[in-house]
Amino acid sequence: MNGPEIHVEFAPGLAVFVTSGRRRGPTALTTDGVSSLGHVVESTGVPLTEVGTLRVNGREVPRSYVPAAGDSVEIRAVTRPQQIPGAPLRFLLDVHLGTLARRLRLLGVDTAYESTDIGDPALATRSATERRVMLSRDRGLLHRRELWAGAFVYSTRPEDQLRDILDRFRPELRPWTRCTACNGLLREATKEQVADRLEGGTERSYDVFAQCQECGRAYWKGAHHEQLETIVANALAEVNRPTPPATPPRPS
Known part of the structure; x- marks a missing residue:
């Protein structure tokens, strides 16, 4: 210039x-x-x-x-919490943010995720078509004009990533209502309804189940449930705390 x-x-x-x-x-x-x-x-x-x-x-x-x-x-x-006018708050994550996607889904947040690299133009187009906030660490992607909305994910650590996104957008949380694999909604299911998806030990040890209405995956309170409960509890505490003036965290 x-x-x-x-x-x-x-x-x-x-x-x-x-x-x-x-x-x-x-x-x-x-x-x-x-x-x-x-x-x-x-x-x-x-x-x-x-x-x-x-x-x-x-x-x-x-x-x-x-x-x-x-x-x-x-x-x-950006002022926090950030408001995205014109559509319900929904997210789209690129191939590098799989753990963050699963954790947002665990919290009941509508989160689309591309498990393969479909390229920046396709991601930006999906963001615009579905009116989803694009979350990415790819700075070039966030410069694309066709994005509906976007946000840079400042940390490389999933715990910090989740905390940052919850602080920035304050989404409504509905834990245990979405499939962490496909983002579909869960419903209660009987053991008989999911029996074909269970191994013998699981079928003998558990009686309370949920099932994804989209992909059919079965869920129960297995060995990792306590860890998931901690993630949920911390997230609920995060979104319910008072909102002080905030700046994005330092990148890691």
């Missing part, structure tokens, strides 16, 4: 997306004089999915604002 120079300051939580020289304090940035502020922000590496309000010379401006020479720009992170 070769045009007006502006001064940009990024919210601390956005530092992961920008080069190290721009992470602390205002930094000079040369624009082309015609691009919108939204485009300028994206050119620094920050996906607009992570951007909240934009302030120029102390006043809030839309992303369509065209920066002028000498402008002082403040780029703030």
Whole structure:
């Protein structure tokens, strides 16, 4: 770019997306004089999915604002909890977030997941078609214009990923109502209804079952149930706690 120079300051939580020289304090940035502020922000590496309000010379401006020479720009992170207008809150996760997908489904959150790499264009199209929030650690994917909505997953640890998404979106939780394998809804089932899906030891040891209405998978309180109960209890505590001012966690 070769045009007006502006001064940009990024919210601390956005530092992961920008080069190290721009992470602390205002930094000079040369624009082309015609691009919108939204485009300028994206050119620094920050996906607009992570951007909240934009302030120029102390006043809030839309992303369509065209920066002028000498402008002082403040780029703030998304306000939490984030509201996604226009559709029920539903998620779509890419191939790298399988554990997070299963945990969201465990909590009863409508979560689509691609277990194979179908490519960024197909993921973005599905997000738009089904009006799902795209969750990903792929920064390039989150820059795609056709996305319905999106969010960067800041951590590589499933526990932190789940905590972050619950903090950011505060989805309604309905634990034990969705299939962790396919996202279908569960219903109570008798032992006889699921007998063909059970091994002998399970059939002898358990009497309470649920079954997915989509894929037919059977569920019962097996050896790992206590661990799952802990995940559910922690999640319920997370979404029910008071909401302090928050910034995205540091990436891991």
